[in-house]
Each structure stands twice: as structure tokens, then as C-alpha cells.
Amino acid sequence: MYIHPLHKFVSSTVCLGVLRTSLLLALIPFAAACTNGKDTGNGDDSGDSHVDIEPLAVLNTQPADGDTLVHTDWSISAIFSDEMKPGTLKTDTFYLQQNGVDVPGVVQYANTQAVFLTVYPMEPNLKYTATITTGAESVAGDHLAKNYEWSFTTFPCDDKDGDDVCDSIDAETCDGFDNDGDGLIDEGYDSDHDGVADCFDEEVCDKMDNDGDGLVDEGFDSDHDGIADCYDVERCDGQDNDGDGYIDEGFDADDDGIADCFEEEICDGIDNDGDGRTDEGFDSDHDGLADCFDVEVCDNMDNDGDGAVDEGFDSDHDGVADCYDIEWCDGVDNDGDDYIDEGYQDTDEDGVADCVDTETCDGLDNDGDGAVDEDFDSDGDGIADCYDVEVCDGVDNDGDGRIDEYLVCA
Secondary structure, three states, X not given: OOOOOOHHHHHHHHHHXXXXXXXXXXXXXXXXXXXXXXXXXXXXXXXXXXXXXOOEOEEEEEOOOOEEEEOOOOOEEEEEOOOEOHHHOOOOOEXXXXXXXXXXXXXXXXXXXXXXXXXXXXXXXXXXXXXXXOXXXXXXXXXXXXXXXXXXXXXXXXXXXXXXXXXOOOOOOOOOOOOOOOOXXXXXXXXXXXXXXXXXXXXXXXXXOOOOOOOOOOOOOOOOOOOOHXXXXXXXXXXXXXXXXXXXXXXXXXXXXXXXXXXXXXXXXXXXXXXXXXXXXXXXXXXXXXXXXXXXXXXXXOOOOOOOOOOOOOOOOOOOXXXXXXXXXXXXXXXXXXXXXXXXXXXXXXXXXXXXXXXXXXXXXXXXXXXXXXXXXXXXXXXXXXXXOOOOOOOOOOOOOOOOOOOOOO
């Protein structure tokens, strides 16, 4: 058996204490359970361990006497029947030997438990003997009647992960231990070569099997299309294709909060449905101007797409658009050209067509009927009133409604 040089013992003691303190603390409750509040055979359950009623004894050891398959990195502990003076538990009163040779270590004590911690792991497949001498003293001043010895045998081979399988035949598994004892932990379990073992790695979207489960980028296919989010592109389909938490981003041409693929085109000068065209389907007269920006003209078409044709172009309200209507002599602008009865005779040239003009007493044929000043001869003498003179005859010669005005008749 190889024993490490003693001069290494001092430098290793501090590290050993740090590494194995947790083990010692874990064993303390076990020691308390074996002694506190229980009858130890001395007939006194008062709990006063300072009174020497029964000889001091070792109640239990780990490993137990005769144990085999003890792991080489285990600590050696003993539980006493009484509280001990810590200063009496040292490597000269509690020690470990292999074939009569001392094994370097340190002794720690708490309550009724003492623990021997080896500086270096024990060798495999060897028998070791632990001894507590009569020099160990209780608080009550009691000593063991004789040295207490027990032996055990270590595991027959190196077993770095403590699974009771020799490293030489153990297979490495992903568990944070060096299962096969080659000094490497979880080797062969880093599928994405990021330095983190698969069993401790998390899957990320990078086209690699990060956690070593045989699946690539699982959990990163938000739209379930078989393409991982980090390689998928967003499409306008109501789904988060690229897994960024946004749906149909980049597909809202008119910025109204509705994705293009779910929006309908309206006449507003904007490409609402994102097809690269603006106001398609809104050019009723096919003149290249969207209805909402077009104005109605008289052309027998619905220019502004309101369902009405040539509205506003029926000056005479006869139901015929001006551009298709003809002028009539009726005192109305039938064809909507801002002229009334154009093309119809105006005999007296007063700007009023004969068909709507009225005869006045002016020596003209105002209504174009070929007669001049008809109906303006009150005394029937053939002379129009406006040209006739009043005479003393008891008749209204000049048609002014008065008879023989200003005349003195004999």
C-alpha cells in the first residue's frame, strides 16, 4: 500500500476540514438521536452526561466492525455514551491504521460524536483498523476501560462515483460524477460542445441538440410548422412564426393594428391589405383614379363609385343627364351648359326666347307669333295703346285705364 509522505498532511488538513465539515454536521443529529432522551442502560434518564454513573463506552461506529465495501473516501466516526472532552480526541487517541501503519488524518468532535477524516482517500480492497484509546476522556472524567478497536474492508476497486461499481467496468453517465474514474466528469455528454454536460444543459434555438435528448431545438417551434423559431421567418398567418412573441409583425401596411392578411382594402389612398397596390377595386370608371379621390363628371359613368351615375348633372331635373339631354324652349337650361333656350328664336332680341317671352306694347313682336302689340288696342282703332292718344269720345284710347283724361268735352 502506498502511504503519502507525512509532510503533505499539514498542507492538506485545512482543505480536508472544509471538504468534510458538511459530512460531520450531517452525522451530529444521528449522534444526538442515539444518546439524548434515551436510556443508555445506566438506569438514569436525567440527561446529565456529566455524572459518571456507568463506564464510558462506544455505542456505535461507522463503518461498523466487519463492514466490507467501504468507500475509500468515507470518514470514520464513533458515538460515545457520554459527552467527551474535545481536547482528548486527537490522532493519538483516535487513529486509523492499515497493516499497522498510521493513516494521516484529523479528528473532529461534536456533542457525543467523533469523526476521523483521512487526509487522502483510503486505498481500495484493503483492511483498515480504527482505534480509540483509553486516553479519550469524557466531560465527567471517565475513560474507556480498554482501547476500542474495529476493522473494515474498503471497496475492492476505485469507485469514484460511489455507485458500488468499479471504475474499470463502470460506464460514464451524465450525472455530474466521474463514473469511470478517468478524472473526467460526464465526458461524451456534451452534444453541442459548449462545455456544459447535456444533463445540466438547457435547449436553446441554435440548430443543435443542447440537452442531448436526440431532439434539436425542441420547444422552439411556436407555429408548429416543423421549422425552429430561430430559423423561421414571420408570415402573415395569425401565428408567431419566429417565436419572438409578436404575431404577423411587419405585415401591417397601413399601421392600423390589423395584419394585412386579415384586412380588406378600403378606398383611402393606402395599401390596406399589403399587396403592393393601393385602393384596388375602387375605380368604378376605370380612369386610374380611385373613387374616393375621383369626382363625378357627366359621362354616363359612376366616377366616384357611390352607385349613382352622373349625379348633379340634371339641370332641368327631367331624369336625363345634361350631357345626354337636349335643349328645349321651356325657360330651363336642359343641357346644363348655363344657357337657357339657346338656339331658339328671340324675335325682339331681348334675351328671352319667344316661347317664354310675353308680348308688350313696344312696337315689336315680342313672342314671335308674327303679330305686333296684339292685345294692346283698348279702343279697337287699330293703333296700339302705347302709340294711341286720348280723344274726347268716352273711350280709353291709350289704354291707361282712364277715359278722356285731361280733356274737356263739349
